[in-house]
Amino acid sequence: MAHLIDGKQLSDQVLQEVASEVELLKGEHDIVPTLAVVLVGEDPASQVYVRNKVKRATEAGMGSIEHRLDAETSQATLSELIDHLNSDPKVHGILVQLPLPSHFNEDMVIASIHPAKDVDGFHPLNVGALASGQPSLVPCTPQGCMIMLHQVHPDLSGKNVVVVGRSNIVGKPMAALLLQANCTVTIAHSRTKNIESLCRNADIVVAAVGRAEFINADWIKPGATVIDVGINAIDLDGKRKLVGDVDFESVARVAGAITPVPGGVGPMTIACLLLNTTRAARRQLA
Numbered sequence: 001m002a003h004l005i006d007g008k009q010l011s012d013q014v015l016q017e018v019a020s021e022v023e024l025l026k027g028e029h030d031i032v033p034t035l036a037v038v039l040v041g042e043d044p045a046s047q048v049y050v051r052n053k054v055k056r057a058t059e060a061g062m063g064s065i066e067h068r069l070d071a072e073t074s075q076a077t078l079s080e081l082i083d084h085l086n087s088d089p090k091v092h093g094i095l096v097q098l099p100l101p102s103h104f105n106e107d108m109v110i111a112s113i114h115p116a117k118d119v120d121g122f123h124p125l126n127v128g129a130l131a132s133g134q135p136s137l138v139p140c141t142p143q144g145c146m147i148m149l150h151q152v153h154p155d156l157s158g159k160n161v162v163v164v165g166r167s168n169i170v171g172k173p174m175a176a177l178l179l180q181a182n183c184t185v186t187i188a189h190s191r192t193k194n195i196e197s198l199c200r201n202a203d204i205v206v207a208a209v210g211r212a213e214f215i216n217a218d219w220i221k222p223g224a225t226v227i228d229v230g231i232n233a234i235d236l237d238g239k240r241k242l243v244g245d246v247d248f249e250s251v252a253r254v255a256g257a258i259t260p261v262p263g264g265v266g267p268m269t270i271a272c273l274l275l276n277t278t279r280a281a282r283r284q285l286a
């Protein structure tokens, strides 16, 4: 069986570092690093994510502000709120939970967040900084995946990695971070030909497609490391169950190391969000 990369345990380590940094910022600079989370609409999964983010922030001794807007809120109203948060010196990080209802222009919303408070790392300036090899605030999920990968591969140099999925939130920034770590990176997606054989050649596969148990053991080279970013709710015998993009049972028999779902990448994402918030707060001191 593959070695299990324990996201819960690793995220606790990161959260301890965050809590220490929060204490330093409080004691030495009299500031409470504060995260503002904005949720528009009633999407049940987004509600769970936002609740967890706020809960963990509080546990780490940070401030958190939650803004819930109804699904019919206009782009102008959301813009006003973001302007207000941008100029509030007590707010160090701003996260607008995605996806937004379809009448919003998501790109415009993201670009309206002050880059120094963009703890998601989605602002074009932060995306460009990462792409050009000068990362500033880096997207949380890929950052969490890198911490997990470093547990198994202290030196990632020269590894062949296939990232399955090309989203702005995970796939693209993941590829940029891996490239920065001197990996040879392939991004595979729905139009990729021979995706199975590409994956089977990889030392590391990062699955971020949003399709339940899409990747099975036939895709994986024996001994390879598998990072599963997916969180998909499926019905199993009438019960709701969370599964990843990887068919865990079969892949765990072939892989050398694998992240579970739940308890893998998910907790790391939140820990990295809080890490980004303390980093943002410290930079705003200057």
Ligand code: GUN
Pocket: 095, 096, 097, 098, 099, 120, 140, 141, 169
């Ligand atoms: N929706 C799914 N993942 C994310 C994320 O990392 N940040 C935000 N803002 N929304 C998301």
